[in-house]
Structure formats: C-alpha cells, structure tokens
Amino acid sequence: MKKRNFGFAMSMVLAAGTILGACGGGEEADNNGGGNGGGESDKFTVGMVTDVGGVDDKSFNQSAWEGLQAFGKENDLEKGTDGFDYIQSKSDADYKTNLNTAVRNGFDLTYGIGYKLKPAIEEVAKQRKNSQFAIVDDVVEGLDNVTSITFKENEGSFLVGVVAGLQTKTDKVGFIGGVESELIDKFAGGFEAGVKAVNPDADVVIEYAGAFDKADKGQQMASAMYSSGADIIYHAAGGTGNGVFTEAKSLKQKDPSKEIWVIGVDRDQAEEGKVTAGGKEMNVTLTSMVKRVDLAVQDVATKAQNGEFPGGEVIEYGLEANGVSIAPTQDNLTEESKAAVQEWTDKIKNGEVKVPTKPSGK
Amino acid sequence: MSVSKNWTVLAVPVISVLFGLLAGAIIMLVSGNDPAAGYAALWNGAFGDSFYTGETLRQMTPYVFAGLAVAFAFRTGLFNIGVEGQLLVGWLASVWVGLAFELPKFIHLPLAILAGAAAGAAWGFIPGFLKARLRVHEVIVTIMMNYTALHVTNYFIRDVISDGADATDPVHETASLQSEFLQSITDFSSLHNGIYLAVVAAILMWFMLEKTTLGYELRAVGYNQHASEYAGMSVNRNIILSMVISGAFAGIGGSMQGLGTFGNMFINSGFSGIGFDGIAVALLGGNTAIGVVLAALLFGALKVGSLNMPIESGVPNELVEIVIALIIFFVASSYMITWLLGRFKKKEAK
Numbered sequence: 001m002k003k004r005n006f007g008f009a010m011s012m013v014l015a016a017g018t019i020l021g022a023c024g025g026g027e028e029a030d031n032n033g034g035g036n037g038g039g040e041s042d043k044f045t046v047g048m049v050t051d052v053g054g055v056d057d058k059s060f061n062q063s064a065w066e067g068l069q070a071f072g073k074e075n076d077l078e079k080g081t082d083g084f085d086y087i088q089s090k091s092d093a094d095y096k097t098n099l100n101t102a103v104r105n106g107f108d109l110t111y112g113i114g115y116k117l118k119p120a121i122e123e124v125a126k127q128r129k130n131s132q133f134a135i136v137d138d139v140v141e142g143l144d145n146v147t148s149i150t151f152k153e154n155e156g157s158f159l160v161g162v163v164a165g166l167q168t169k170t171d172k173v174g175f176i177g178g179v180e181s182e183l184i185d186k187f188a189g190g191f192e193a194g195v196k197a198v199n200p201d202a203d204v205v206i207e208y209a210g211a212f213d214k215a216d217k218g219q220q221m222a223s224a225m226y227s228s229g230a231d232i233i234y235h236a237a238g239g240t241g242n243g244v245f246t247e248a249k250s251l252k253q254k255d256p257s258k259e260i261w262v263i264g265v266d267r268d269q270a271e272e273g274k275v276t277a278g279g280k281e282m283n284v285t286l287t288s289m290v291k292r293v294d295l296a297v298q299d300v301a302t303k304a305q306n307g308e309f310p311g312g313e314v315i316e317y318g319l320e321a322n323g324v325s326i327a328p329t330q331d332n333l334t335e336e337s338k339a340a341v342q343e344w345t346d347k348i349k350n351g352e353v354k355v356p357t358k359p360s361g362k
Numbered sequence: 363m364s365v366s367k368n369w370t371v372l373a374v375p376v377i378s379v380l381f382g383l384l385a386g387a388i389i390m391l392v393s394g395n396d397p398a399a400g401y402a403a404l405w406n407g408a409f410g411d412s413f414y415t416g417e418t419l420r421q422m423t424p425y426v427f428a429g430l431a432v433a434f435a436f437r438t439g440l441f442n443i444g445v446e447g448q449l450l451v452g453w454l455a456s457v458w459v460g461l462a463f464e465l466p467k468f469i470h471l472p473l474a475i476l477a478g479a480a481a482g483a484a485w486g487f488i489p490g491f492l493k494a495r496l497r498v499h500e501v502i503v504t505i506m507m508n509y510t511a512l513h514v515t516n517y518f519i520r521d522v523i524s525d526g527a528d529a530t531d532p533v534h535e536t537a538s539l540q541s542e543f544l545q546s547i548t549d550f551s552s553l554h555n556g557i558y559l560a561v562v563a564a565i566l567m568w569f570m571l572e573k574t575t576l577g578y579e580l581r582a583v584g585y586n587q588h589a590s591e592y593a594g595m596s597v598n599r600n601i602i603l604s605m606v607i608s609g610a611f612a613g614i615g616g617s618m619q620g621l622g623t624f625g626n627m628f629i630n631s632g633f634s635g636i637g638f639d640g641i642a643v644a645l646l647g648g649n650t651a652i653g654v655v656l657a658a659l660l661f662g663a664l665k666v667g668s669l670n671m672p673i674e675s676g677v678p679n680e681l682v683e684i685v686i687a688l689i690i691f692f693v694a695s696s697y698m699i700t701w702l703l704g705r706f707k708k709k710e711a712k
Contacts (some may be wrong), residue, residue, distance in 0.1 A: 054679075068382055081673065088679050092633060094669055095553050097417045101670060104413070119529075119626075127550040180520070181528045211631030293695060346407070 024287070043077060044305040045049040046084045047107035048297075049098040051114035054088050058291050059238040059266045060293045064113045064136060067294030071301045083107040095120035103131045109304045111136060111297060114293055121146060129280055130311050134300050135295060137183060139314050148314040149296045154190030154355045156289040156324030157234070159200070159341050160263045161194020163287055164232045165202055166337045168195075168258055172203045176221050176244060178212040178237035187236035187265070187289075188359040197342060197353075205230060206359055209240045218243025226251060232286060234263035239264060240270065248273040248284040256280065261332070263286030270329035288327035296323060298328055319348055364705060368605035370703060374696045375646050377652070379660065382689025382700070389684060390677060399675040400685075407670025408663035410689025414670075415618045416544065416551025420623060422662030424449070426560035427615030428640025429647055429654035430567050431608045433480075436649045438604035439584035444489060444504025445612040446637025447511030448482040450630070454515045457620040457627040458523060460533030470536040475559070475617045482613015483606045485511060490605025494598035498603070508633065517631050529628035539622035554622035561655070563611060568651035570607075580604050612637065664689070 001149050011050060048068055050061040068084045071361050077083030085105075087098040096119050103124070104111040110131065112121045115138035125133050125146045133140075141148075148196055164173045177184040192204045205225060209217045218240040222233055226247065233248070235241035240266070241275040248262045256278035264272065273285025317323020326341055333341075347353045367515050387397035408418045428445050435442035442448075444598070456478035463470060489503035523530050533539075539554040571577035582590040583600040591597050615636065643661055647653025668682040 062469070080676075085673055087669065087673050090665075091681075092628065093619075093634075097666060097669055100413060100417075101407070101673065105673060116628075119624075124550075163563065179528055179631065210629070214631065268568070347643070 003105070013234070019289075029272030034332040042074070043082060044076070044108045044109075044301075045082060046071060046109045046111070046301050047081075047102040047105065048084075048086045048111035048113055049102055049117065050086060050088050051095075051103060051116045051212075052089055052091065052116070053238050055086050055290045057213075058269070058272060060136070060291065061113050061238075063267050063291070064111060064297045068111075068301070070294060071298045074298075074302075076304070079109070089240060094149045096124060099124040099133075100128075103128050108132060109134065109301060109309070113293075114135075115181070118151065121204040132304060132311065134297075136296070142312070145310065147300055148302060149293075149312045150314060150316050151291050151293075151296070151323050152186075152316060152318035153236075153289070153291060153324060154193075154195040154269060154357050155319045156196075156291065157190030157236075158194035158325065158348065158353075158355045159326045160234060160287060160289045161196075162198050162340050162344050163193040163194075163337045164191070164234060164263060165195035165197065165199035165262075166340060167286065168199065168202055168232050169333060170209055170229050170231045171201055172205065172228075172230045174222075174225040174233040175206045176218060176225070176233060176235045176237050176241065178240055179210060181210040182357075184208070184236055185358045185362065187234075189356040189362075191234050192359050193356050194344070197344070201362065204359075209237050212238035212240055214240050215246065216241035216334045219247045222247035222262075232263060234265070234289070235249060236265045236289075239268075245269070245272045245284065249273070249277075252277045252282060252284055256282065261286035261301045262285065264290045264327065266293065268327035268329050270327065270331075275358065283332060285329070286332050287330055288329045290325050292317065292323055292325070319345060363659060371648055371698060373703060374699050375657070376695060377699050378646070378692040379624040379689055380698055381692040382685070385692070386685030386687045389688075390681060392566065393681060395677045395681065396675065400637055400671055400677040400681075403671045403674035403677070404664070404667040406667075406674060408667030410670075411549070412547065413549040413551045414666065416548025416553035417666045418662045419658070420551060420558050420662075422555045422658045423554075423556045423560045423667050424618045424636045425623065425639060425643050425658035425661050426564060426655055427611050428636050428637045429617060429643030431611035431656050432616065432640045432644035432648040433647065433654050434567055434571070434611060435604055436644060437584050437606040438580045438600060439454075439587070440490075440493070440601065440608070440611075442486070442489075442504055442605065443501055443641065444486065444507045444511075444609070444610045444636075444637075445615075445640045446633050447508035448485040448506070448609040448612035448635050449616040449619070449634070450508075450511040450515045451485045452478035452482035452616030453620040453627055454518055454616070455613070456535055456537075456617035457530055457604055458518075460537030460621055461523065461531060462535075464534060467536040470534065471539070471621070474533070474537040474612060474621055478617030478620070479610040480613065482616060483610040486605040486607075486609020486612070487602065490609075493605070494601045508637070512630060512633065512650075515627070519627055530626045533621055537621055538625060539618070542623060551644040552623055554618075556622040559614070559618070563614065564565075564651040564655045567611070567654075571651075575711055576603070588708040590676050591621065612640075615640075631696040642690045642693060645696070 053061045055061050055065045072084040110133050112135045118138045121135050123144050132145050136149045139148040140146040175188050188206050195204050197204050222244040235244045252275050269288045270285045273283045390397040390400050409415050431445045454475040459474040459477040489500045492498040493500045539556050541555045544553045579595050585599050641656045647657035664686050671677045672680045
C-alpha cells in the first residue's frame with residue numbers, strides 16, 4: 001500500500017515533467033528593448049552592474065565605479081538614473097535581473113563588471129538589441145551592441161613579479177588567486193614569469209581561495225603561506241585579498257621587525273597596507289599591480305557618448321596604453337627594483353619579452 | 363476553539379510580516395530615507411511590470427521546493443538544515459544528466475529532474491539513516507553535509523564534468539526548462555516551466571501528508587515517537603523516509619536552478635542561501651503546503667524587489683538587507699506574537 005503511494009507520487013512527478021516538456025517551444029518573441037522608458041533626457045547616461053563583490057570591494061568593482069564617477073564629473077552628470085549609477089548584485093541569480101533593470105532605467109550604456117556576468121550579458125544583449133553594453137574582464141563575441149574590455153594582466157603581474165623576485169629575502173613568494181580560471185591564470189602566469197626572470201632560484205607558491213568575497217579564507221591562506229616561509233604574497237582575489245592584508249598587518253603588529261609584504265591588485269592598495277606597529281607608521285604593501293578599470297570604463301563611455309561606441313570589438317588594455325601598470329606608490333621599492341621595472345617595461349613594450357598567460361605546468 | 367486556532371495560524375505570519383515592514387519603515391525613517399518611496403520601489407521591483415513579476419516567480423520557484431523540503435521533514439519532527447546541500451547535489455545531478463545524454467525531450471527532461479530528486483534524496487538519506495540507526499542528531503549531520511555538498515559539487519564541475527573550467531556548458535535543449543512562451547509574456551524575464559512543477563510539488567506534498575497512510579504515519583512520528591512506536595509504526599523507517607522525501611524536494615529545487623534559471627552549474631564560492639531561506643519560508647508558511655507557496659512568493663518578491671530599491675529610491679543596499687532580516691526575525695519570533703495575541707484576547711474577554 002505504502003509502496004504504491006510512493007510509486008504514485010513518483011509517476012505524478014514524471015507525468016508532470018512529460019506534460020511540461022511538451023509545452024516547451026512557443027512562438028518567437030520580437031519585442032526588443034521593451035522598456036526603454038526612464039531617463040528620456042538628452043544627456044548620455046551610464047549604468048553599471050557589479051558582481052557579488054559590490055562597489056566597495058576595494059578592487060575592480062570599486063575601480064569601475066570610480067571610472068564612472070570620473071566620467072560623470074567630466075560631463076556634469078549626477079548620480080542617479082539621469083546620470084550614472086550602479087546596481088549591486090547579491091547573488092549570481094541577480095545578474096540578469098539587474099542588467100534588465102539598467103536597460104529599463106534607460107541607461108545609454110550599461111557595464112557588466114566581471115567575467116561572471118558574461119552569460120547574463122550575452123543573453124540580455126541579444127534580447128535588447130537597442131541597448132549598448134560593455135563587459136569588463138571577458139569577451140562576448142558576435143554581438144554588435146557589446147564591447148568587451150580586457151586587460152593584459154599578465155604584463156602588469158610580470159612587473160610586480162620582478163619586484164618580488166628582487167626583494168624576497170627567503171627566496172619564496174606566494175600567490176593567492178580568487179577562483180581558478182583563465183583570467184586569474186594570467187595574473188599567476190605573469191607573476192611567476194616575472195619572479196623567475198630576475199631570480200630563477202625563487203620558489204613561487206600558487207594557491208586559489210575559490211572565492212572573491214571571502215576575506216577570512218584569504219587570511220587563513222596568507223597565515224599558512226607566511227608561516228611556511230614566504231615573505232611576499234601577491235593576491236589577485238578581490239575581497240578575499242583583504243584578508244591577506246589583515247594577516248600581514250597583524251603579523252607586523254606582533255613583530256615589527258618581521259619583513260613581510262603584500263602586493264596589491266587592481267587598484268593602488270597602499271591604503272590597505274597601513275599599520276601602526278611598535279609605535280611607528282609602517283606599510284605592508286610592497287606595491288600594487290594596477291589595472292586601470294577606471295580608465296577603460298571612462299574611455300569606452302566617452303567613445304560611446306561621441307557616437308563611436310566600439311560595439312562587437314574587443315579592446316585590450318596593456319602596458320602600452322597604461323591599462324595595466326605598477327602602482328604610483330613605490331615607497332617600499334628599492335632603487336634596484338625600480339630600475340628593473342623600467343627595464344622590463346621597455347622589454348615588454350618593444351616585444352622583446354613575451355609574457356605567458358598561464359603559470360608553468362598548466 | 364478550532365476556529366480561533368485557525369485564525370491564529372493565519373494571523374501570526376501576517377502580523378509578523380507587517381511588524382517587519384513597520385520596523386523596516388522606522389529604520390528607513392530614522393536613517394533619513396523615505397519609507398514610502400522605498401516600499402514603492404520594492405513593490406515596483408517585484409511586481410511593477412510583467413518582467414519583474416516573471417523574475418519574482420522565477421525566484422519563488424526554488425524557494426517553494428526548499429520550503430516544502432524543510433516543512434516535510436518538520437512535520438515528522440525532523441529539522442532538515444541540509445536543504446542547501448541537497449539542493450546543490452540535485453542541481454549538479456540534473457545538469458549532469460542534462461549534458462551527458464541526448465534523448466527526446468519527453469524522456470530527457472523528466473530524467474534530469476528525477477536525477478536531481480534522486481541525488482537530493484541520497485543526500486537526505488545519510489542523515490536520516492544516521493539518526494534512525496545511531497541517534498546522531500540530524501541538525502549536526504545536515505550542516506556538515508552542506509559543506510560536503512558544496513565542495514564535492516565544485517570538484518565535480520571543475521575536474522569531472524569540465525576540464526578545469528569554472529562552469530559547465532549549458533544543458534541540452536531537450537533537458538531545459540526554459541520556456542520561450544513564458545519569456546515572451548514576461549518581457550524576457552528568466553521565468554521557466556519550473557513554476558508549474560513547484561505548484562504540482564506543493565499539491566503533492568499536501569496529498570502525501572494529509573491523504574495517505576504514509577503521510578499519517580510520518581505525522582504521527584512527528585507528534586509523538588513513542589506513541590507511534592507503541593501503535594506499531596516503525597519510527598526508524600519513517601525517519602529515513604521523511605529525510606529521503608525531504609531531500610528529493612530539495613534536489614528538485616536544485617534542478618530548477620540547473621535546468622531553468624541558469625541552464626548550467628558553476629563553481630559556487632559559497633552557499634546560494636536558498637536552502638537556508640527555505641527554513642524561513644517553511645516557518646512563515648506554518649509548515650503547510652499552501653503556506654509554503656505563499657511564503658515563497660513573499661520571499662521571492664522581497665529578494666527580487668529589493669534589488670530595485672537602491673536605484674529607484676536611493677535606499678542603500680545594506681538597509682534593504684536589514685529590512686528583509688527584520689521580517690524574518692519577526693516571523694521567527696512568532697511565539698511572541700502568539701503571546702501578544704493571547705494577551706489581547708484576554709483583555710477583550712474581561
């Protein structure tokens with residue numbers, strides 16, 4: 001009896017699925033860009049949708065937002081739907097909703113920040129053919145209303161790798177990546193190549209946190225790396241990287257003479273490294289690999305405003321256009337590494353050195 | 363007596379939500395925001411036009427399954443906190459089946475959903491078995507199983523289904539729940555056929571619990587284990603069965619994500635939160651099928667609508683989360699409201 005009921009339940013689920021399967025194909029929809037209401041002013045308006053990091057991630061969402069703010073300032077726009085604004089995503093399911101909300105609010109150009117938004121942008125851009133989109137950190141192919149903005153992170157990472165290779169005392173440096181992916185591999189590959197270029201004996205430990213928003217995980221990993229003898233950690237992990245700074249600072253507070261460093265990413269993270277230890281102001285940020293998401297965002301917005309929206313194109317910002325570079329704050333760099341950075345920058349720019357996009361052994 | 367009891371059952375969740383909204387309004391007011399504009403934006407973002415209604419229903423779909431899963435176990439006296447993990451393995455299993463086979467739709471889609479249900483059921487079986495045989499508390503085991511599920515699914519996505527990528531390919535069209543018809547009537551929202559399944563599942567749960575011998579036994583065990591044992595029911599068997607069915611509901615919730623909302627599965631850096639919200643959904647819904655559906659609708663609306671609050675009304679994201687949390691808080695403190703209602707009635711009687 002009971003068995004029969006259970007079987008009955010299961011067959012009902014099966015039947016339901018079958019019925020639903022049958023009503024799969026519907027008619028083709030053709031109302032593109034349905035809700036282009038919103039800000040009907042003649043001003044050029046820009047919106048951005050963050051990934052789960054949010055605009056205060058001290059990393060590339062924040063950098064993109066700074067770019068938008070700069071663009072707004074340049075063009076006398078105000079924050080809001082009549083000027084420029086951001087929409088924050090709380091989970092991966094929110095990307096599509098938020099992109100649509102941006103379109104509905106009438107933004108002339110909408111940025112999707114981060115490669116996680118790629119599938120959502122692809123889909124929404126196909127549906128809203130009259131709206132312009134740009135994706136940062138990934139490539140969307142074959143759509144005329146999407147510009148892809150990418151960076152040669154490997155080149156910038158190579159330069160901070162050179163610094164790390166020259167300034168490590170223990171001949172052991174660490175790399176903490178967010179999620180293991182093609183993008184983060186570019187950071188790891190460039191960094192490793194840079195270290196090895198100036199210090200072939202140095203050991204580069206590469207690890208991944210599996211998340212961009214887990215500062216506690218970053219802190220744990222940094223703690224393990226520092227105690228295993230690494231003295232410089234380069235992080236490419238967004239919010240997770242904040243934990244690396246926390247750990248370095250607390251180690252420094254316990255023992256101010258300890259020489260440990262963090263290399264920041266995306267923005268000049270000198271601010272995050274400030275610490276008062278043993279009564280003195282110190283900074284654990286050795287330098288940062290700056291990825292000028294802000295410049296890129298501003299650049300594409302300006303182009304679009306002038307009617308030259310580079311739809312369907314992939315724009316790659318490298319050392320050449322200052323799209324990536326070493327941070328302006330270089331107080332902790334030795335003269336030797338400053339000179340080396342200059343030397344290798346020239347070598348990369350004139351094509352003498354090709355920087356790998358993957359760590360060795362991949 | 364029974365009439366007034368029914369009235370309380372309905373009044374408590376409604377009052378909880380109202381209290382939550384009221385407390386949220388006060389907080390918005392104190393922090394210098396306009397509560398009316400905030401709630402208007404919430405409403406517009408949830409039901410403002412067909413697109414947002416579609417998104418709300420889409421968000422509601424997995425909530426229904428998660429809520430049903432928690433409620434089902436709860437009726438047998440079990441606290442299934444492992445819905446999150448069961449949902450993840452169900453998500454993985456259905457995407458896997460959706461990718462691995464090439465079958466006609468009328469076989470492929472049900473098969474993928476059943477795979478999700480089976481995976482979730484298997485994940486629910488373990489704590490059920492441990493509880494029944496060794497008296498290990500299911501709360502501990504299910505919490506652990508959540509983490510196991512998270513990392514196991516991530517491993518499978520990265521190293522088994524794909525070659526080091528952080529997301530699987532989209533499932534074949536024949537295993538997809540996505541519906542052009544639903545998308546066209548909701549202006550390209552990501553609403554999918556899963557919403558029908560959610561309704562069917564709610565009816566199924568009601569039927570199973572209220573109209574079958576199996577359901578009667580499960581509920582009896584929930585009321586009083588010793589009495590059920592004395593009456594000749596196998597308590598252990600019912601505990602395991604309850605966790606298995608609960609896990610199956612959760613697993614199908616995962617299928618909704620895998621075959622409907624996203625069409626694939628990706629590396630999750632943390633929990634999706636749907637399983638945990640399912641606890642609140644079940645609580646708010648009084649562990650009944652219809653209550654769960656209504657509570658899931660409310661949660662879907664809050665989640666989707668809240669995304670619109672910052673941009674339309676300028677209420678900061680953080681406040682939105684506080685408001686949502688307050689509503690959940692008041693739901694959870696339903697005891698307080700029951701007590702208040704009791705006081706109220708006593709005074710009236712005087």
